[in-house]
Amino acid sequence: MLVDLIIAVLWSLSPFGEAKVGIPYGMLSGLNIYLVFIACFLANCLVFPMMMFFLEKINRYFLRWVFYKKSAIFVARRAKTGSGAQIQRFGFGVSFYSL
Numbered sequence: 001m002l003v004d005l006i007i008a009v010l011w012s013l014s015p016f017g018e019a020k021v022g023i024p025y026g027m028l029s030g031l032n033i034y035l036v037f038i039a040c041f042l043a044n045c046l047v048f049p050m051m052m053f054f055l056e057k058i059n060r061y062f063l064r065w066v067f068y069k070k071s072a073i074f075v076a077r078r079a080k081t082g083s084g085a086q087i088q089r090f091g092f093g094v095s096f097y098s099l
Helices: 002-013 018-028 033-045 047-062 066-090 093-097
Strands: none
Touching: 002 018, 002 033, 002 047, 018 033, 033 047, 047 066
């Protein structure tokens, strides 16, 4: 039972499965539906903070390289200038829609 719950939570943490695979896996394993939902939901909520933590660490490491730093600055400037007209036209809703 615990192994199946851990596997369902790991499916919910993975970018391939998320809750679309974790919850059905737990249900098909015969676990309590409420326990599976709560565990997989909490695991799915942890995906974004974990991703931001690791992206920050990786970005800090890669910024030591000149090519990566120039590329990152170029992309950031281009995103800021390119999105300005769209935000003026459609409002801030377009920034939330593109997430």
